[in-house]
Amino acid sequence: MENIDLFLLKRSKLFNGTQEKEIAAMLSCLSAERKKYDRDSYILRLGEHVHLVGIVLSGRINIVKEDYWGNRNIVAAVKPGMSFAESYACAADIPLGVSVQAAVDAEVLWMDIRKILCTCSSACEFHNRLIQNLVSLLASKNLLMNEKLTFLAQRSTREKLLSYLSAESMRQGNAAFEIPFDRQQLADFLSVDRSAMSNELSKMRKDGIVEYSKNHFTLLHDIEQI
Template identity: 25%
Template sequence: MSQITLFTDILPEEQERMRVCFQTKEMIFQNGETIMEYSHSMNEIGLILSGRAVLYCCDEAGNQYLIDELKKDAVFGEPFLLPADSQHYYVNAEEETKVMFIDYKHVIKRCENACHHHSQMVSNLLQMTALQSRQQMNRIYVLSRSTTREKILAYLKSLSAEAHSQDLRLPMSYTALAQYLSVDRSAMTRELKCLEKEGVLKKEGRNIYLH
C-alpha cells in the first residue's frame, strides 16, 4: 500500500485523458506560499508533483501545529481531513512546489463511459486515504507518549519500521520535528544528545543510526 500513488496502474495516455476529463490545473508555489486553505466545500484535491509542502493547523488561540509533511505523490484536501469549525487548516510550500489540482466532483461522479482508469483512480484514492489514516494513528501513538524521550524513540522506531532499516534520514528539519512531536526544541535537542551518549543512536545532521 505504501507504493500506491494517484496514478498507479493507469497508463500515461490514460492519465493525459483524465487531466482533460477531470479539469485539472497545475500551479507552482514558492517557499512560504499558501497552496490551499481548507473549508467545507470539498471542491478540489491537491497532488504534489514535485517539491515539498506542510499541512498546518491553527487553533482559536493562534497556536500553529504541524500536522503532516507532503512530498511527491502526496494528496491533500478537505476529503482527507474534514476541517473543524474551531480550527483552520492550510497547506504551505516549504520549497518550490508544483501541484496538480483535481476537481473533486469529477472524481466521485462516474462518467458515461465508465472508464477503467476512472475506477482505478478511485481505488487508488481509497487506498491512499487508508494509508494516511494509518499514518495519523501512528502519530497519535507517538504523541501519546508521556515524555520527550519516549516521543523521540517512538517516532524513530516508526521511521525504522517503515524503512526496514536502522539507518534513517529525518524527512524534516529538527525545528519541524519538534513541532511535529509537540515538544520544546531545546528539550528535544538535549534528549537526542543524551540518547547519543548512551549509545542508543548516532546522529550526523539529519542522518540517524539506531543501535
C-alpha cells in the first residue's frame, strides 16, 4: 500500500517480529484497506457484526460502552499502532457490545480476520507468526480488561484515580507521564462524575500527591506513602 507507515505497523503487536518488507507483502494478502474518520464520528456501532481487525494509523479512537439512557463508559483508548475489534471479528456471530468512536481525526487500517486465520493460497511464510501474534494480542487485552476492573473496584473517586495513575506511571516507567484522555474521557473511563473527579484532583494537588496540566501528570509520592 502506498504511503503507509510500515515502521508504525512493525511496532504493533499484530506484526511483532516481522520486517517492513514482509509487512508490505502481507497487507496485500490480507486485503488491507485504509479509511479516514472525522473527530467524534462512529467507526463501529453497538449491535453491528464485524469480520475486520483495525489498526490505528493516526489520531486516536475510543472503545465506548453506552447504555439505554446514553450514559457512556470508555472501555479503552486506542492510539496509533494499536489494534481493535479482534475479539468480535474472531467471534463474527456475536454482535458488537460496544461502539468505536474517533476521539480526534483518525485513520484506520482494516484487515479481514478470515484471511488472518486461514492460511493464504500463496502459503505466506509469515502467516503462522501473524496467527501467533493475534493469540498473544487477545491474551494481553484480556489482562488489560482485568486491570481496569481493578480500577473500577476501588470504592472512592480518589482511590480509582490513584489506582489508574499508579498503573500508568509504572507502565510508562516514570513518575511524569501523559494519559490518553481529557477530563470527560477520564471520568467516563473510571465511571465517575466529572465534577466530583475534578474536585478530587484539586484536593490531591493540594495534598501534594500529584501535579498535572491537561493530560500530563506527575506523581509526587510513592502510592504506599499516601
